[in-house]
Amino acid sequence: MEVGFLGLGIMGKAMATNLIKSGFKVTVWNRTLSKCNELVELGASIGETPAAVVKKCKLIIAMLSDPAATLLVVFDKDGVLEEICSGKGYIDMSTVDPETSTKISQAITAKGGSFLEAPVSGSKQPAEAGQLVILAAGHKALYDLAIPAFDVMGKKSFFLGEIGNGAKMKLVVNMIMGSMMNAFSEGLVLAERSGLNPSNLLDVLDLGGIANPMFRGKGPGMLKGNHSPAFPLKHQQKDMRLALALGDENAVSMPVAAAANEAFKKARSMGLGDLDFSAVYEIVKMQKD
Ligand SMILES: NC(=O)C1=CN([C@@H]2O[C@H](COP(=O)(O)OP(=O)(O)OC[C@H]3O[C@@H](n4cnc5c(N)ncnc54)[C@H](OP(=O)(O)O)[C@@H]3O)[C@@H](O)[C@H]2O)C=CC1
Numbered sequence: 001m002e003v004g005f006l007g008l009g010i011m012g013k014a015m016a017t018n019l020i021k022s023g024f025k026v027t028v029w030n031r032t033l034s035k036c037n038e039l040v041e042l043g044a045s046i047g048e049t050p051a052a053v054v055k056k057c058k059l060i061i062a063m064l065s066d067p068a069a070t071l072l073v074v075f076d077k078d079g080v081l082e083e084i085c086s087g088k089g090y091i092d093m094s095t096v097d098p099e100t101s102t103k104i105s106q107a108i109t110a111k112g113g114s115f116l117e118a119p120v121s122g123s124k125q126p127a128e129a130g131q132l133v134i135l136a137a138g139h140k141a142l143y144d145l146a147i148p149a150f151d152v153m154g155k156k157s158f159f160l161g162e163i164g165n166g167a168k169m170k171l172v173v174n175m176i177m178g179s180m181m182n183a184f185s186e187g188l189v190l191a192e193r194s195g196l197n198p199s200n201l202l203d204v205l206d207l208g209g210i211a212n213p214m215f216r217g218k219g220p221g222m223l224k225g226n227h228s229p230a231f232p233l234k235h236q237q238k239d240m241r242l243a244l245a246l247g248d249e250n251a252v253s254m255p256v257a258a259a260a261n262e263a264f265k266k267a268r269s270m271g272l273g274d275l276d277f278s279a280v281y282e283i284v285k286m287q288k289d
């Protein structure tokens with residue numbers, strides 16, 4: 001089956017590459033079209049617009065930055081909606097809020113197409129290794145059809161029921177992750193300022209009950225000031241904002257997440273949005289005596 005892929009950022013490039021390497025025929029599109037060239041060298045074709053990709057393919061996957069981008073790619077001129085029709089399935093794997101996903105789902109299904117939201121947990125390295133966790137919801141028949149592609153991109157897929165549930169699950173997970181990153185950053189700074197060696201803290205954490213791949217993977221780089229982007233901080237702040245809105249809607253008080261969001265906002269305002277979300281550590285470190 002010919003698969004269309006819209007969005008070749010950090011995640012999309014890795015996911016589309018794995019599809020091509022596993023034998024899928026893939027047609028790609030990216031807003032900055034030059035980013036398609038690397039994929040073409042691996043065997044992909046280029047679609048000049050999202051509509052052109054949808055016209056050519058029965059299954060189309062999107063991996064875009066945020067709600068604004070996902071809505072533009074569907075509803076704008078030369079967008080997905082112009083060519084979507086019965087017999088075609090659209091899968092949005094971007095992290096967005098349930099409202100955005102619902103809006104897209106309604107528009108796609110009104111034109112006879114089928115829709116699945118399928119955000120992922122796992123960053124650049126899991127995307128490259130085909131080890132993502134896929135959080136799908138929506139049209140079950142489309143989910144079943146997409147399983148061979150999901151099996152290439154991920155290590156486990158969940159079908160979570162109605163549209164919105166995939167988005168909500170992803171936002172809850174990333175709300176926890178963003179809060180953890182802030183607590184971790186504060187711990188590293190507290191260790192150093194109180195006279196401890198923060199590298200020793202990493203070793204101690206890794207042997208105890210709160211050991212986890214994020215602390216293990218990011219800690220040593222953070223101490224060296226290396227925040228080359230795997231998960232851009234601007235996207236983590238977007239996820240905190242969307243998770244807090246979900247908290248508002250459900251009357252769930254989340255003071256820890258709200259404080260973490262403020263730190264990410266401050267980091268963005270200081271120009272750190274394109275660095276990895278671990279760069280929030282630099283904001284905590286900037287505090288003086
Ligand atoms: N990186 C990570 O670790 C993870 C990211 N995610 C989520 O996956 C999604 C993609 O993340 P990631 O690949 O890191 O992000 P990147 O910032 O690397 O890529 C974003 C993509 O969206 C495109 N885009 C942005 N704005 C627009 C627009 N207005 N119109 C059309 N296309 C647009 C970009 O195009 P262009 O190249 O032209 O800028 C690019 O293809 C996000 O929702 C993120 O939250 C989920 C799990 C992990």
Ligand SMILES: O=CC(=O)O
Pocket residue numbers: 120121122123174231
């Ligand atoms: O959304 C980011 C991730 O690491 O998952």
